[in-house]
Amino acid sequence: MNKAALRQSFNTGIIFGIVHIFCVLVAFNAMLGVLLAEIVHVTSSVTAPVVGSLIVYGILLGIWAGITSTRRQREASNGQRLLASLVTGASFGFLAALLVGIFQAMISLNINPRDYLTNLSFPFMRACLYSLPAFLGITANFFTFLVSSFLGGLMVVGWNLSAVASVRHHIVSAPKTWMANIRTGSAKKQRTWKYVFYALLFVVVAILPIEWGSYWNYVIGTVGLYVIMGLGLNIIVGLSGQLVLGYIAFFAIGAYTVALLNAPVPHNLAVGFWPSLILAVILAGLSGLLLGLPLMRLRGDYLAIVTLGFGEIIRILLNSDVLTSFSGGPRGVQGIEGPTLFGKPFNDVEYMYLIILAVLLGIYVYGRLQHSRTGRAWLAIREDETVARATGVNTVNYKLLALVIGAGFAGLAGGISAAMNQFIGPSDQSLMASINVLCEIIVGGMGNIPGTLLGAFALKGLPELLREVENYRMLAFGALLVAMMIIRPEGLIPSQRHTLELPEETTEPSSPENTNASDSNGSTEKPHD
Amino acid sequence: MVGEKHHSPTTFLVRKAVIATMTADIPLGLKKKGLQLLQLVRPLLGGIVGLFLVYRLYVVLIVEHPYGPDTWTRLLIAGIILGGVYSLIAIGYTLVYGILFMINFAHGDVMMIGAFSGYFIFEAFNALKVGLDGKSNFLNSQPIISIIIAFIVGMTVAALTGYFLEKIAYRPLRKAPRLVPLISAIGASIFLENAVELLFSPQLRNYTNPDILRRGAGWTLVINHSNVIIPYTGVFSFVLSAVLLVILYTIVRKTRLGRAMRAVALDKKTAALMGVDVDQTISQTFILSGALAGAAGVMYGIHNGLVYYYTGFIPGIKAFTAAVLGGIGNIPGAMLGGMFLGVIESMGPAALGIDFQLKDVLAFVILILVLIFKPSGLLGESLAEEKV
Numbered sequence: 064m065n066k067a068a069l070r071q072s073f074n075t076g077i078i079f080g081i082v083h084i085f086c087v088l089v090a091f092n093a094m095l096g097v098l099l100a101e102i103v104h105v106t107s108s109v110t111a112p113v114v115g116s117l118i119v120y121g122i123l124l125g126i127w128a129g130i131t132s133t134r135r136q137r138e139a140s141n142g143q144r145l146l147a148s149l150v151t152g153a154s155f156g157f158l159a160a161l162l163v164g165i166f167q168a169m170i171s172l173n174i175n176p177r178d179y180l181t182n183l184s185f186p187f188m189r190a191c192l193y194s195l196p197a198f199l200g201i202t203a204n205f206f207t208f209l210v211s212s213f214l215g216g217l218m219v220v221g222w223n224l225s226a227v228a229s230v231r232h233h234i235v236s237a238p239k240t241w242m243a244n245i246r247t248g249s250a251k252k253q254r255t256w257k258y259v260f261y262a263l264l265f266v267v268v269a270i271l272p273i274e275w276g277s278y279w280n281y282v283i284g285t286v287g288l289y290v291i292m293g294l295g296l297n298i299i300v301g302l303s304g305q306l307v308l309g310y311i312a313f314f315a316i317g318a319y320t321v322a323l324l325n326a327p328v329p330h331n332l333a334v335g336f337w338p339s340l341i342l343a344v345i346l347a348g349l350s351g352l353l354l355g356l357p358l359m360r361l362r363g364d365y366l367a368i369v370t371l372g373f374g375e376i377i378r379i380l381l382n383s384d385v386l387t388s389f390s391g392g393p394r395g396v397q398g399i400e401g402p403t404l405f406g407k408p409f410n411d412v413e414y415m416y417l418i419i420l421a422v423l424l425g426i427y428v429y430g431r432l433q434h435s436r437t438g439r440a441w442l443a444i445r446e447d448e449t450v451a452r453a454t455g456v457n458t459v460n461y462k463l464l465a466l467v468i469g470a471g472f473a474g475l476a477g478g479i480s481a482a483m484n485q486f487i488g489p490s491d492q493s494l495m496a497s498i499n500v501l502c503e504i505i506v507g508g509m510g511n512i513p514g515t516l517l518g519a520f521a522l523k524g525l526p527e528l529l530r531e532v533e534n535y536r537m538l539a540f541g542a543l544l545v546a547m548m549i550i551r552p553e554g555l556i557p558s559q560r561h562t563l564e565l566p567e568e569t570t571e572p573s574s575p576e577n578t579n580a581s582d583s584n585g586s587t588e589k590p591h592d
Numbered sequence: 593m594v595g596e597k598h599h600s601p602t603t604f605l606v607r608k609a610v611i612a613t614m615t616a617d618i619p620l621g622l623k624k625k626g627l628q629l630l631q632l633v634r635p636l637l638g639g640i641v642g643l644f645l646v647y648r649l650y651v652v653l654i655v656e657h658p659y660g661p662d663t664w665t666r667l668l669i670a671g672i673i674l675g676g677v678y679s680l681i682a683i684g685y686t687l688v689y690g691i692l693f694m695i696n697f698a699h700g701d702v703m704m705i706g707a708f709s710g711y712f713i714f715e716a717f718n719a720l721k722v723g724l725d726g727k728s729n730f731l732n733s734q735p736i737i738s739i740i741i742a743f744i745v746g747m748t749v750a751a752l753t754g755y756f757l758e759k760i761a762y763r764p765l766r767k768a769p770r771l772v773p774l775i776s777a778i779g780a781s782i783f784l785e786n787a788v789e790l791l792f793s794p795q796l797r798n799y800t801n802p803d804i805l806r807r808g809a810g811w812t813l814v815i816n817h818s819n820v821i822i823p824y825t826g827v828f829s830f831v832l833s834a835v836l837l838v839i840l841y842t843i844v845r846k847t848r849l850g851r852a853m854r855a856v857a858l859d860k861k862t863a864a865l866m867g868v869d870v871d872q873t874i875s876q877t878f879i880l881s882g883a884l885a886g887a888a889g890v891m892y893g894i895h896n897g898l899v900y901y902y903t904g905f906i907p908g909i910k911a912f913t914a915a916v917l918g919g920i921g922n923i924p925g926a927m928l929g930g931m932f933l934g935v936i937e938s939m940g941p942a943a944l945g946i947d948f949q950l951k952d953v954l955a956f957v958i959l960i961l962v963l964i965f966k967p968s969g970l971l972g973e974s975l976a977e978e979k980v
Contacts, residue, residue, distance in 0.1 A: 085787070088791055089787065089790035089791055090790070179712065179715070179792060180791060180792065181790075181791070181792060181793030182790070182791075300771075304771070306771050306774065356633050357633050357634060357637060357964045358963070358964065360967075361963055361967060364693075364694070364695050364770060364771075364774055365916075365963055365967065367695070367774065368695060368909075368912060368916070368959070369959065369960050369963055371909070372909075372913075372956035372957075372959050372960055373956070373960070375909075375952065375953075375956055376953050376956050376957065379949070379950065379952050379953050380950070380953060382949075383947060383949040383950055384947065384949060385946075385947050385949070385950065498778060498782070501775070501778075505775060534790060535786075535790070537782055537785075537786040538782075538783060538786040538787060538790060540779070540782055540783075541779045541780065541781070541782030541783025541784070541785075541786060541787075542779070542783050543779070544775060544776065544778060544779025544780075544782065544783075545760070545761045545776050545779040545780055545783065547779075548761075548765055548768070548772050548773070548775055548776040548779065549761075549764045549765065549776070552765075552768060552772050
């Protein structure tokens with residue numbers, strides 16, 4: 064084994080060690096215990112984690128380190144690859160042991176770092192030492208990572224042995240070819256699958272709202288609203304290629320329109336839900352037009368920052384005392400009258416159906432637009448604005464149209480949301496909400512419908528399922544966004560437009576650099592998400 | 593294609609109409625008179641804004657006359673101090689934008705990390721007992737050394753953050769379309785904020801200043817029979833930012849590194865052909881801008897007193913505004929823009945007679961107006977044309 068390979072393995076261990084130290088300092092390792100506790104019914108918390116869960120966390124991270132390290136030595140023999148995993152495990156384990164050594168020192172000297180590093184309570188630090196006496200705990204930490212890293216190395220080496228390879232072929236490749244067959248199969252077959260899928264979806268959608276109960280209706284309803292917003296933002300960002308960061312402002316405009324026209328407190332207008340919802344969509348679209356008109360000649364990232372500013376202006380205005388008499392100020396608007404059915408107000412099931420209808424409408428409009436002449440014009444603008452203009456696309460009009468339609472979608476979602484929650488306040492309109500919607504379409508895959516659905520479930524639905532990881536959600540988002548941009552900028556479900564239009568080789572001229580870069584940098588990012 | 597199917601006549605007509613509207617040459621304008629709606633928007637908006645400004649200034653300054661010269665001086669001082677901090681952060685945006693044409697969205701968070709580093713140094717020195725009786729602490733017996741070390745550590749940590757930020761989040765994306773690094777920067781910003789929140793808890797932290805830089809203390813100026821305090825912390829941060837700006841300007845204009853940076857900003861390929869290590873130069877740019885942001889962070893902490901994980905965000909956005917205001921890519925422009933924005937933000941609400949809660953709105957409105965009316969900023973952009 065040469066020196067360079069040794070150093071590389073050593074560095075991999077150091078990187079994983081740093082990631083591990085970070086995870087421990089933010090108590091992410093204890094998080095796993097909390098999740099496991101859900102399954103195996105032990106009580107574990109972030110402040111006093113169960114030792115077993117910490118060991119499981121250590122083993123998982125160690126195996127990952129071993130796999131990463133072994134995979135980097137592609138040309139080496141099996142023995143050398145195993146040695147690489149051992150070296151990685153040793154440097155990783157050394158850092159981990161150093162950390163718990165410091166913990167032990169702090170426990171012995173009775174220094175409480177909790178005022179500054181908020182997670183490091185004494186029970187937590189003792190748990191990190193596996194509740195063992197000083198020397199044993201440190202050694203145990205070292206060997207956890209050494210052994211599990213070696214285990215990871217063994218897994219990689221074993222994975223490539225011929226006996227396993229044939230099994231692997233069946234497990235990994237069979238579903239892939241099956242999917243590929245469906246995708247490339249005859250049009251009739253494709254259509255059949257499509258109809259089966261739609262029929263299933265329809266049944267689910269028709270029955271579930273009644274069966275769920277109000278909590279899940281609320282959660283899925285929120286997801287549905289995010290789908291509508293995601294579709295709208297997808298028209299702006301995914302199709303026409305304009306980055307808008309203050310998208311939630313249009314949501315706010317729609318929501319406040321419905322709220323102010325139907326709530327008793329600031330104005331007592333009682334216009335009724337349906338006309339005000341239509342007005343909400345129109346007003347949101349109009350604000351998109353007004354914002355877009357003077358900005359159409361700006362560069363893309365300037366547009367991003369201006370819309371961010373616009374979103375903040377709306378939020379600060381709503382939050383300030385200046386507009387209290389008009390829009391309720393920081394306390395928001397309460398008691399918004401929703402739509403009625405046969406004289407009685409909508410319950411959660413009916414709201415769910417309303418949202419499903421709105422989502423279907425959104426998907427229909429989006430689908431029609433995407434493949435229409437307008438959609439193709441947007442794509443042309445996204446790819447190269449100058450060329451698009453040269454080929455006769457009126458870029459200003461099309462960009463404005465995208466903004467208006469996208470803003471209208473947000474207005475629709477806002478209007479429904481105001482009626483469903485019977486409350487709207489300025490705190491819902493933060494910049495983070497805008498970024499959430501943006502994350503949704505990026506994670507799912509820009510410019511396509513399934514991606515938006517997936518993104519909405521991943522970003523709004525999953526956190527509801529995993530309430531315990533709430534604190535780590537935004538941390539994971541941040542890391543995930545960076546990792547996504549490096550590894551898979553086209554999203555989980557990439558849009559098929561590229562592959563339709565261009566032969567494989569010319570789609571991404573810079574792809575070789577990108578893949579190389581992701582190999583060397585991906586490992587430092589992945590463990591956070 | 594879905595769009596090529598047969599349609600009912602109505603649908604067809606509607607489609608025709610929509611297509612005609614969207615592809616017509618000047619559908620938004622009146623072609624006969626040679627006017628376009630788009631061309632009308634800017635003068636119209638400019639007129640409205642100008643009239644509003646003149647009207648409010650007239651009402652507040654001449655009719656209502658609410659504040660005496662003492663208040664105006666106070667506001668001016670606060671604005672200049674704030675402007676110094678903005679300038680330092682804005683330089684970081686300008687340097688990076690000049691070279692990579694990307695908005696380093698996480699720059700404000702780099703500043704926040706610098707502020708936290710300074711906070712921890714001050715806390716540590718405050719806890720460190722020195723002297724024979726063990727009663728006085730290091731912070732107050734050696735205040736100058738403490739402050740210098742706090743700044744050095746703050747700048748170093750922030751510079752390192754900037755360096756790794758570029759290496760991990762931006763470098764792999766150098767050839768990607770422009771939105772991709774921007775989104776990556778947003779991700780990095782979210783990550784840094786939440787990492788700090790989870791590490792150090794979301795509570796607000798009170799900067800422990802050495803006694804010679806107590807907050808609220810300062811020289812007193814008597815104007816109009818009332819005392820106007822010029823705070824020590826403010827003078828200190830203003831002087832320090834001026835010194836740092838001069839140093840930076842010298843680096844960019846006079847040194848080898850500065851020449852390399854300007855060459856890379858102008859044209860990466862040619863610079864590489866001339867023997868400039870592009871990757872290294874970009875790294876060094878991030879280190880420089882990170883160090884400035886770190887200094888700004890420690891200053892911000894010393895002067896304002898409170899830091900928490902979200903501290904960097906709003907100053908970051910505003911500093912970007914300042915960079916755009918001065919003309920992005922232009923270093924003197926960023927300094928001027930920062931000063932200008934600080935003063936406007938501090939005096940604007942009073943001069944226009946609007947609520948002080950709305951000072952952030954004022955900053956964003958200025959940003960939007962600058963981008964609409966003079967996108968190249970006050971002193972003009974200095975960017976390579978073809979890249980824009």
